[in-house]
Structure formats: C-alpha cells, structure tokens
Amino acid sequence: MPNIKNLKRIAISSLLASVLSVSTYAESPVISQSQIETAENLMQAALESKLGFEIVESLTTEIGPRLAGSEAEKRARDWGFKLGKELGFDKVSIEEFTMPFWDRGELHIALQSPYQQELYGTALGGAAPSKSLIKAPVVYFRDIEALKEVASGDLKNKIAFIDGDIMVKSQTGAGYGQASQRRRVGWQHAERGGAKALIVRSAGSSSHRFPHTGMMSKDADNADKWSDIPVIAISIPDADHLRRLHNLGKPLSVSLHSASKWKGEVSSGNVIMDLVGSEKPEEIVLIGGHLDSWDLGTGAVDDGAGVAITTAAAALIAKLPKRPKRTIRVVMFGAEEVGLLGARAYAKKHETNLKNHVLATESDFGAQTIWQLVSDVNAEANPLIDEIAHVIRPLDIVRGSSQAPGGGPDIIPLAMAGVPTIRLKQNGRDYFDLHHTPDDTLDKIDPKELAQNVAAYAAAIYLAADSDVEFRKPVEDKAAK
Amino acid sequence: MPNIKNLKRIAISSLLASVLSVSTYAESPVISQSQIETAENLMQAALESKLGFEIVESLTTEIGPRLAGSEAEKRARDWGFKLGKELGFDKVSIEEFTMPFWDRGELHIALQSPYQQELYGTALGGAAPSKSLIKAPVVYFRDIEALKEVASGDLKNKIAFIDGDIMVKSQTGAGYGQASQRRRVGWQHAERGGAKALIVRSAGSSSHRFPHTGMMSKDADNADKWSDIPVIAISIPDADHLRRLHNLGKPLSVSLHSASKWKGEVSSGNVIMDLVGSEKPEEIVLIGGHLDSWDLGTGAVDDGAGVAITTAAAALIAKLPKRPKRTIRVVMFGAEEVGLLGARAYAKKHETNLKNHVLATESDFGAQTIWQLVSDVNAEANPLIDEIAHVIRPLDIVRGSSQAPGGGPDIIPLAMAGVPTIRLKQNGRDYFDLHHTPDDTLDKIDPKELAQNVAAYAAAIYLAADSDVEFRKPVEDKAAK
Numbered sequence: 017m018p019n020i021k022n023l024k025r026i027a028i029s030s031l032l033a034s035v036l037s038v039s040t041y042a043e044s045p046v047i048s049q050s051q052i053e054t055a056e057n058l059m060q061a062a063l064e065s066k067l068g069f070e071i072v073e074s075l076t077t078e079i080g081p082r083l084a085g086s087e088a089e090k091r092a093r094d095w096g097f098k099l100g101k102e103l104g105f106d107k108v109s110i111e112e113f114t115m116p117f118w119d120r121g122e123l124h125i126a127l128q129s130p131y132q133q134e135l136y137g138t139a140l141g142g143a144a145p146s147k148s149l150i151k152a153p154v155v156y157f158r159d160i161e162a163l164k165e166v167a168s169g170d171l172k173n174k175i176a177f178i179d180g181d182i183m184v185k186s187q188t189g190a191g192y193g194q195a196s197q198r199r200r201v202g203w204q205h206a207e208r209g210g211a212k213a214l215i216v217r218s219a220g221s222s223s224h225r226f227p228h229t230g231m232m233s234k235d236a237d238n239a240d241k242w243s244d245i246p247v248i249a250i251s252i253p254d255a256d257h258l259r260r261l262h263n264l265g266k267p268l269s270v271s272l273h274s275a276s277k278w279k280g281e282v283s284s285g286n287v288i289m290d291l292v293g294s295e296k297p298e299e300i301v302l303i304g305g306h307l308d309s310w311d312l313g314t315g316a317v318d319d320g321a322g323v324a325i326t327t328a329a330a331a332l333i334a335k336l337p338k339r340p341k342r343t344i345r346v347v348m349f350g351a352e353e354v355g356l357l358g359a360r361a362y363a364k365k366h367e368t369n370l371k372n373h374v375l376a377t378e379s380d381f382g383a384q385t386i387w388q389l390v391s392d393v394n395a396e397a398n399p400l401i402d403e404i405a406h407v408i409r410p411l412d413i414v415r416g417s418s419q420a421p422g423g424g425p426d427i428i429p430l431a432m433a434g435v436p437t438i439r440l441k442q443n444g445r446d447y448f449d450l451h452h453t454p455d456d457t458l459d460k461i462d463p464k465e466l467a468q469n470v471a472a473y474a475a476a477i478y479l480a481a482d483s484d485v486e487f488r489k490p491v492e493d494k495a496a497k
Numbered sequence: 498m499p500n501i502k503n504l505k506r507i508a509i510s511s512l513l514a515s516v517l518s519v520s521t522y523a524e525s526p527v528i529s530q531s532q533i534e535t536a537e538n539l540m541q542a543a544l545e546s547k548l549g550f551e552i553v554e555s556l557t558t559e560i561g562p563r564l565a566g567s568e569a570e571k572r573a574r575d576w577g578f579k580l581g582k583e584l585g586f587d588k589v590s591i592e593e594f595t596m597p598f599w600d601r602g603e604l605h606i607a608l609q610s611p612y613q614q615e616l617y618g619t620a621l622g623g624a625a626p627s628k629s630l631i632k633a634p635v636v637y638f639r640d641i642e643a644l645k646e647v648a649s650g651d652l653k654n655k656i657a658f659i660d661g662d663i664m665v666k667s668q669t670g671a672g673y674g675q676a677s678q679r680r681r682v683g684w685q686h687a688e689r690g691g692a693k694a695l696i697v698r699s700a701g702s703s704s705h706r707f708p709h710t711g712m713m714s715k716d717a718d719n720a721d722k723w724s725d726i727p728v729i730a731i732s733i734p735d736a737d738h739l740r741r742l743h744n745l746g747k748p749l750s751v752s753l754h755s756a757s758k759w760k761g762e763v764s765s766g767n768v769i770m771d772l773v774g775s776e777k778p779e780e781i782v783l784i785g786g787h788l789d790s791w792d793l794g795t796g797a798v799d800d801g802a803g804v805a806i807t808t809a810a811a812a813l814i815a816k817l818p819k820r821p822k823r824t825i826r827v828v829m830f831g832a833e834e835v836g837l838l839g840a841r842a843y844a845k846k847h848e849t850n851l852k853n854h855v856l857a858t859e860s861d862f863g864a865q866t867i868w869q870l871v872s873d874v875n876a877e878a879n880p881l882i883d884e885i886a887h888v889i890r891p892l893d894i895v896r897g898s899s900q901a902p903g904g905g906p907d908i909i910p911l912a913m914a915g916v917p918t919i920r921l922k923q924n925g926r927d928y929f930d931l932h933h934t935p936d937d938t939l940d941k942i943d944p945k946e947l948a949q950n951v952a953a954y955a956a957a958i959y960l961a962a963d964s965d966v967e968f969r970k971p972v973e974d975k976a977a978k
Contacts, residue, residue: 077741080614088612131569133561133795136935224705225794225935253938257795260558260939313706314614314738454617454706457734458741 046400047407051482055407055475058332062471067331069463071099071324072383076314076458083311084351085117085282092307096287096323096348103331105289105346106339112285113361115351118142120229120311121275125215125248129153129269130261136251137215138312139276140199141231141354143247146274150175150212150246154258154268160198163205171209175270178202178216179259182252185221187387189444195219200233203243213246213272217255219448225251226453229310231354246274284308284350286358289327291334293481295341300369301481302345302376302435303330303473306352306426313456317447321461321469322379322424323348329473333481340481342374349426352380356425363429373435375480375487378424382447383461385468386413386440389476390420393436393487400485401438404476411472416441436487438480440472527881528888532963536888536956539813543952548812550944552580552805553864557795557939564792565832566598566763573788574766577804577829581770584812586827587820588773593766594842596832599623601710601792602756606696606729610634610750611742617732618696619793620757621680622712622835624728627755631656631693631727635739635749641679644686652690656751659683659697660740663733666702668868670925676700681714684724694727694753698736700929706732707934710791712835727755765789765831767839770808772815774962776822781850782962783826783857783916784811784954787833787907794937798928802942802950803860803905804829810954814962821962823855830907833861837906844910854916856961856968859905863928864942866949867894867921870957871901874917874968881966882919885957892953897922917968919961921953 062068075095082089093110100108120139127133128151152175157163159180166176183195196219206214218228227249235241250258261268287307293299305322309315330346351357363370375393389408391401398418405415422428423437431437450456480487543549556576563570574591581589601620608614609632633656638644640661647657659679665672677700687695699709708730716722731739742749768788774780786803790796811827832838844851856874870889872882879899886896903909904918912918931937961968 073741077738077745078611078747080608080612080738091612127561130559131561131572223940224707225938226706253936253940256940257558257561257938260554264558311615455734457706457738459704459734459737 047403058474059471062474063467068324068328068466068470072320075320076316081311082309084308084354085115085284089308093285100289104334106292107290109288110285112283114281115284115357117279117282119279123274125272128271130266135254136225137248138227138229139274140247142242143276144244145277146246149273151271152212156262166209169210171211175213176206176211180217183221187443187445203247215248218249221448225253227251228452230452286350287348289346291344293341293343294339297343298372299342300345300373304347305379307348308351310452312454316458317382317456318451319380321383325379325469328470332474333478342481344481359426359429370433376423376427376430376435377438378427380424381442381444383466384443385465386442386472388414388416388441390416391418391438392421394489397485397487404479408472408475528884539955540952543955544948549805549809549947549951553801556801557797562792563790565789565835566596566765570789577768585815586770588771590769591766593764595762596765596838598760598763600760604755606753609752611747616735617706618729619708619710620755621728623723624757625725626758627727630754632752633693637743647690650691652692656694657687657692661698664702668924668926684728696729699730702929706734708732709933711933767831768829770827772825774822774824775820778824779853780823780855781826782823785828786860788829789832791933793935797939798863798937799932800861802864806860806950809951813955814959823962825962840907840910851914857908857911857916858919859907861905862923862925864947865924866946867923867953869895869897869922871897872899872919873902875970878966878968885960889953889956
C-alpha cells in the first residue's frame with residue numbers, strides 16, 4: 017500500500033480572495049476564480065506528489081498479474097477496497113458479478129521444418145486447447161484479407177499462418193485497429209478452411225521478441241461460438257523469420273501444444289469508491305480504470321496506470337477542506353480485457369440510476385502524458401469544458417473535439433445509455449510496444465509523466481464536480497435514456 | 498545464401514596513375530598511392546554493397562540458432578563451407594574438434610509466495626538440472642559480494658537470489674564485466690552455502706523482460722567442477738519485482754524445474770577460408786567471427802554480424818584483379834560461447850605455424866559502427882597502422898591505443914602465443930541490450946551500420962595483407978613464441 021501519511025491537505029483559496037480578485041477569467045462566469053485557484057493548487061499538489069506512482073507500484077508489486085476472474089483479480093479488489101478506505105473515500109464497496117473464465121495454460125510452439133527452432137508465442141484469449149500435439153505443414157497468408165479468400169476445407173490438416181505488417185505507430189494509436197484484425201477474426205476463416213490451428217503475427221508495435229495477447233472476437237453470426245482450434249500469436253521477429261523462410265520457398269511445418277481453455281463460471285467484481293457530493297450527492301461524476309490485466313506482464317501500463325491516475329486524482333480532491341458539489345465516483349472495473357464485463361455489469365446494476373451519472377471518463381491508454389481534452393456533452397456545457405481545457409493548458413494539453421463520443425473502453429456501456437463523456441487523451445505512441453505483452457511492467461512508467469496525468473484528472477474532475485452546469489443532453493436526444 | 502551475382506569487380510588503380518600522381522601521402526611511403534586508392538575503392542564498394550547484410554540474413558534465416566555442438570552448428574559449418582566456395586575463396590575447409598555438449602532443456606520458474614507469478618528466466622551455461630521440482634524459500638542477497646560472505650550450510654533448503662544493479666551502458670561495454678560476475682561465480686558461493694538452487698539478476702542492460710544467458714565460470718580451485726545445482730538468470734524487470742517484494746518485507750518462495758545438463762562429447766568445428774597471398778602465401782592475416790550462437794535468439798548481433806562483416810570484407814578483396822601479397826584467412830570459429838573452444842582448437846592445430854600468423858583480429862561486438870582502431874604490434878609497424886587509420890578516417894574511425902592487446906575473444910589464444918593483433922572497435926552501447934537474449938534477431942541490425950564495418954575491414958585488411966611491413970615483434974620479446 018502507498019504511504020499516504022505525507023499527503024498534505026490542499027489549500028482552498030479563501031472566499032475573500034475570490035471575491036476581491038480581478039479575475040483573469042472574468043469573461044467566463046462558468047468557473048469562479050476560487051475554483052480556478054483550487055484547481056491550480058490541485059495540479060501543483062499532483063505534480064509534487066508521488067501518490068499515483070506509489071499506487072501503481074503497490075498494485076503491480078503486491079498483487080502482480082491480474083487475469084480477469086482469477087484469484088489474483090480477487091486479491092486486487094481487496095487491495096482496492098483497503099486503499100479506498102485508507103485514502104479517505106466516503107463510501108467504498110465491491111460489486112461482484114459472474115463471468116466465464118478463460119485460462120491461458122501452457123504453450124509449446126516450435127518450427128519443425130526446415131529446422132527445429134522455438135518460437136515465442138502465446139495463446140489468444142478465447143482460444144481452444146490442442147487435444148494433443150499438433151504437427152502440420154504451414155500455409156502462409158500475407159494478411160487477413162488473403163485468408164478471407166480461402167475456400168471451405170482448403171486448410172485441412174494444415175496450420176494457417178497470417179502474416180501482416182507491423183502496426184503504424186501514432187500518438188492516437190490509430191494503427192492498432194487494423195493490426196488487431198487478424199487476431200480478432202482470423203480464427204473464423206481458419207476454421208472455415210478446416211485448419212488444425214491458426215498462428216498470427218502479433219498485433220502491436222513492439223520490435224522485441226514478445227507475443228501480444230488479447231481477446232479474439234466471437235463469431236458474428238453465432239454469438240455463442242468461440243474457436244474450436246488453438247490460436248497462437250507469435251512475436252514480430254518470429255513472424256519476420258517465418259516470412260523470410262516462406263519467401264525463400266522453404267516448406268514450413270510447426271508443432272504446437274496449447275492448454276488454453278474455458279473453465280466455467282467464476283466471480284469478478286468492480287470496486288466503487290465515492291467522494292460524496294456536498295450539495296448534489298445524487299449527481300455522479302464517474303472516473304476510473306480497470307483492475308484486471310493480462311497475465312503475461314504485471315499490468316502496469318494496462319491498466320494499473322489508469323487505476324492509479326484516477327484514484328490519486330480523487331484522493332487529492334479528498335484532501336480539500338470541502339467536498340465538491342457533486343459526487344466523484346472512482347470505479348476500478350473488473351474483467352475489462354475479456355470483453356468489458358465489469359463495465360457491462362456496472363451499467364446493468366446501476367441501470368435505473370444512470371440518469372444521475374452526469375459525466376464519465378476512464379484512463380486506459382497507458383502512462384504517458386495527456387495531450388488533448390475531448391468531449392461529448394450537452395452543447396450548453398461546452399463553455400465549461402473549454403474553461404477546464406484553459407485551466408489545464410499549462411500541463412501542455414490542448415482542447416480537442418467537442419463531438420468525440422467515447423470516454424474510454426469501460427465507459428462505452430454508459431455512453432451508449434446516454435451518459436455524457438470527456439476524455440483526457442494520452443500520448444499512445446509507445447503504448448502498443450508494451451500493452452498485452454510480458455513487457456508491461458512497472459519500470460516502463462515514468463513517474464513524472466504519470467503525475468502529469470494525475471494533475472489533469474484532479475483539476476478537470478474537481479471543476480466538473482464542483483459545477484452546476486448540466487452536462488446531460490436534453491431528453492429529446494434519442495441517445496439519452 | 499546471398500545473391501552474389503551482382504557483386505561487381507572492384508577497380509584497382511592503374512599503375513600509371515600511381516606513378517604519375519602527386520600523392521597526398523607522399524610523406525608516408527609505407528602505403529603506396531595505388532594501395533590507398535584500392536582501399537578507397539574497397540570502402541566505396543562495401544558501402545554500396547548489401548553483401549554483409551545478405552550473409553547475416555542468410556545465416557540467421559536459413560540456419561537459425563546455433564548452439565555450440567548442436568546439429569544446427571553443423572548445418573552452419575556446411576553453410577559456411579558452401580558460402581566460401583561461392584564467394585571465390587581459394588581454399589575452404591572445415592576443421593572439426595570434439596567438445597562437451599551442454600543443453601539448456603526446459604525450465605519452469607515461478608514465484609509462489611507471496612503469490613503465484615511466472616518469472617522470465619533461463620538456465621545459465623553449465624548449470625545442473627533439478628532432480629525434481631524445487632520449491633523453497635528465497636534468501637535475498639543485494640549483490641554478489643553479499644553472497645560471498647555466506648557461511649557453509651547457511652543456505653540449506655533455500656534458494657539464493659543475487660540481485661545487483663543494472664549494468665552501466667557505455668560505448669566500450671565496460672560495465673559488462675562487473676555485471677556478469679554474479680553469473681560467473683555466484684554458483685560457487687551458493688553451493689558452499691548449501692543452496693538448492695541459485696537465481697541471479699540477468700547481466701546485460703536490457704530493460705525488457707528477457708533473461709540473459711551465458712556461461713558460468715568453472716571452480717577456480719577445481720577446474721573440472723561445474724555446478725551441482727540449477728542456476729537461473731531472471732530478467733531485469735523480474736529481478737526488480739523480487740527486490741521490491743523483498744524490500745516490503747514479504748517472505749519469498751519460488752518453484753523451479755530445470756532440465757539443463759551436460760550430455761557428453763559431440764563434434765564442433767571451425768570453417769577456414771583462404772585468399773592465398775600472391776607474394777607471401779605462407780604469411781597469414783587472420784580475421785573472423787564465431788559461427789555458434791546462444792540458442793535463445795538467432796545469433797544476429799552475436800555473432801552472425803561478425804561472420805558476415807569479415808566474410809564480406811574478404812569477398813570484396815577477392816574481387817580485386819590480384820590477390821594481396823599475404824594470405825587473408827577468414828575463420829568462422831565454432832563453440833565460442835561455451836569457452837572459446839574453436840579458438841583453442843585452432844591455436845592447437847596450427848601451433849607450429851602460428852609464427853606465420855602475422856596479424857589477427859575478430860569482429861565480435863555486435864553490428865553497430867566501428868569508432869576506433871587499436872593495435873598491439875611490433876613498434877616498427879605502428880606507422881603502417883597509423884596510415885591504415887588515416888585511410889579509414891572518412892568512416893568516422895579514430896586511431897586509438899597502439900598498446901591494446903587482444904583482438905577479439907577468439908584471438909586470445911593466438912595473442913597469447915604472440916600473434917600481433919589489431920581491433921576495429923564497435924560502438925557497444927546497445928550491444929548488451931541484445932546479446933545472449935531472445936531478442937538477438939536480424940531486425941536489430943541496421944544494414945548501413947553493418948556496411949560501415951565491412952568497409953573498414955576491407956580497407957584495413959587489404960592494406961595489412963598487401964604490405965611488406967613486419968607486424969611480428971622481435972623474437973627476444975617473451976610474449977612471442
């Protein structure tokens with residue numbers, strides 16, 4: 017657990033100062049001078065605090081990897097509950113739900129022809145086990161589009177390999193959707209072809225010899241259907257190796273044995289931590305990250321960082337002499353990686369109260385600095401979002417689109433139910449070098465970059481929660497329930 | 498195999514040009530203007546050629562990892578023999594020798610207390626197997642010096658873990674000797690303490706989740722004694738993780754099962770490829786790299802690059818209209834990683850002829866650019882080495898010490914027998930991020946940096962081989978046999 021003894025109380029600007037000052041924001045009555053100064057104090061405190069880093073250090077060290085539905089994820093919930101109490105949240109609870117458990121198990125995969133060589137691979141989420149050792153010739157597909165052309169039965173007694181290109185790196189991570197297509201839907205085409213197993217070039221941008229895991233997508237035409245065959249991602253250098261051998265005209269064969277499988281229903285849960293609003297306690301500003309991680313690394317950037325950033329931001333706000341007007345709720349979502357299961361469970365459990373969720377956002381894009389604030393709220397509230405952007409501008413954050421729905425993966429079910437969202441967008445250029453790989457470990461986080469995130473969240477969430485501005489869209493808007 | 502069809506013949510400066518030109522090197526009669534121009538043509542050809550990269554691509558792709566004594570190393574020798582013939586060497590041969598074979602086998606290692614977590618580890622070269630699954634409490638040692646203090650029997654029924662600091666990165670790789678101490682001699686102290694196994698923080702500078710393999714050292718007092726216990730290196734992020742848990746006061750326990758073991762005598766060998774000298778064929782300028790690699794990666798930077806650089810340099814010289822005066826010999830040494838076994842076998846087999854080895858050097862420090870030329874030759878020959886440095890100066894290479902014994906790992910037995918050496922020192926700053934890890938793969942080599950190496954070797958070796966200058970020290974020098 018982080019040492020919170022040294023966390024100082026944060027000064028709130030005196031009412032007098034706010035009344036007497038000639039505000040530089042006099043033209044924007046949506047935020048008072050007093051609120052601005054409090055937000056600035058929060059930012060300063062966040063930049064000087066180590067709390068965010070201490071939280072992610074504690075989570076990754078004391079709990080370790082936290083596969084959805086595992087015993088470790090349960091320990092993480094208990095850790096989160098205890099942390100919330102220690103940090104002074106007014107209400108802390110755990111909301112459990114059930115889910116099907118997929119276990120990675122052990123994998124052996126090796127090139128057998130033209131010679132024997134171990135490959136660095138991992139099973140993809142949802143994949144079936146091999147019943148016994150599979151050894152078969154490899155049929156090479158340059159990309160997922162090529163595999164889609166395969167006729168039924170063409171891959172009988174074969175292993176399909178989907179190659180592809182290394183993902184394009186960008187600040188927004190825009191290349192990932194394309195790169196992860198082969199991971200998501202490749203199995204459906206390999207099965208149609210009759211393949212005994214599928215191997216895919218890892219999604220992600222890492223040039224290191226790590227496979228990149230992640231869930232496959234269910235069959236679009238049969239929502240209960242997962243793969244009946246093993247599906248294995250191999251590292252990018254290994255995929256390059258197979259490509260070069262293929263291009264030399266060498267017949268390839270591979271052996272593999274994978275124990276990955278579904279293991280029935282287990283418990284997961286969300287940790288809910290509230291700072292109860294001083295004037296409108298029923299109105300909820302929801303922030304959070306997800307507590308589960310893939311099991312290959314220790315889930316530092318995905319998403320220990322998000323849990324730490326949002327928890328630390330709220331903990332700093334908790335040190336103010338007075339609670340903001342609205343309730344600030346931090347949710348540590350369970351089971352995000354396997355299909356937003358915690359987010360769906362939350363939306364269902366709170367279904368009748370979603371109308372009181374006035375704003376929601378999640379941090380789930382690593383630990384590098386935030387560079388942009390985007391939003392999707394009532395048009396009347398845009399001046400407030402603009403003012404929030406103005407206040408956090410010294411953190412090198414620009415105002416982006418006011419028509420950017422989303423708010424983070426776990427916010428999707430809320431956003432679909434009409435909850436307004438913002439997003440503090442992080443620089444994701446290096447995120448896909450780490451996320452879903454064994455390399456997602458604490459040492460990859462820069463404490464200063466993390467602190468910039470905490471500062472932005474603390475200021476933005478404080479200002480949103482201490483406001484009377486209505487973020488919710490008018491009820492005639494069909495998106496709102 | 499590389500495509501050598503497009504390798505052009507290299508122009509040699511006409512005798513006329515050399516006679517008529519007002520040489521800018523008129524003050525240095527040790528190299529003629531004609532030789533300088535030939536060396537410059539060789540450098541230009543090397544920078545324009547892809548041969549070096551094609552050779553390392555061929556070796557790593559068509560052969561793969563090449564553990565000393567393995568079937569793969571045998572395939573590599575056959576590959577080298579065929580390559581030497583294709584590239585136009587005058588004599589190509591394989592000299593076999595026998596050696597004890599150490600096999601890595603499979604390893605499972607996991608943290609068990611305070612919770613279960615897989616660790617990323619690998620057995621160290623020479624380590625014994627676990628007879629069965631070992632599960633034991635971990636005793637933490639901050640560094641190798643702390644373990645040296647342990648009393649006999651103090652580690653009974655325990656697993657020792659040697660932590661340490663990440664190695665200091667430098668152009669010369671100077672931090673590696675210190676960082677690898679725990680790998681080399683740690684087992685001797687762990688055994689004395691009665692430990693069931695030893696875990697060490699990986700040597701090397703990689704921040705990625707790869708263990709770093711390498712040979713242990715034999716017992717200084719008992720040259721036939723290898724470890725009786727499993728010895729496992731874990732990745733630096735894993736070692737950080739254990740350190741943090743230890744610092745939190747958590748009792749640690751680990752389970753491990755390792756199949757690594759010695760498996761008796763096998764064959765290895767050196768590939769010898771000669772460009773026979775046109776005037777003094779009995780005098781040998783020896784260059785080379787080592788053909789074996791550790792088995793975790795594909796041995797691209799260690800030492801596919803060295804094999805490729807020296808072979809490509811000699812192949813360019815082979816395209817000159819006339820052979821240099823002295824013989825240029827490229828040796829692809831076998832079994833370097835496990836104790837310079839190929840180098841020792843070479844020195845023994847050629848013992849009576851070492852007096853005719855007039856100069857030797859090896860490329861075995863990765864694939865980044867060369868920045869310095871150092872030497873250890875007859876003082877009378879220093880002006881020639883200085884002139885060689887002058888010629889290769891446009892490649893951004895400076896002249897270093899003229900009293901730097903060595904010449905590369907596989908040159909040590911020759912240097913100890915009095916063979917003069919030079920070394921074209923590479924920038925090794927990033928070398929220890931890759932070497933001895935699974936990440937030592939082809940994609941880590943920049944073809945342009947590799948070509949700079951080929952250019953430097955081609956020019957320097959041509960000039961040394963086409964010279965009459967005596968590199969050998971006078972016989973009264975005790976170092977010379």
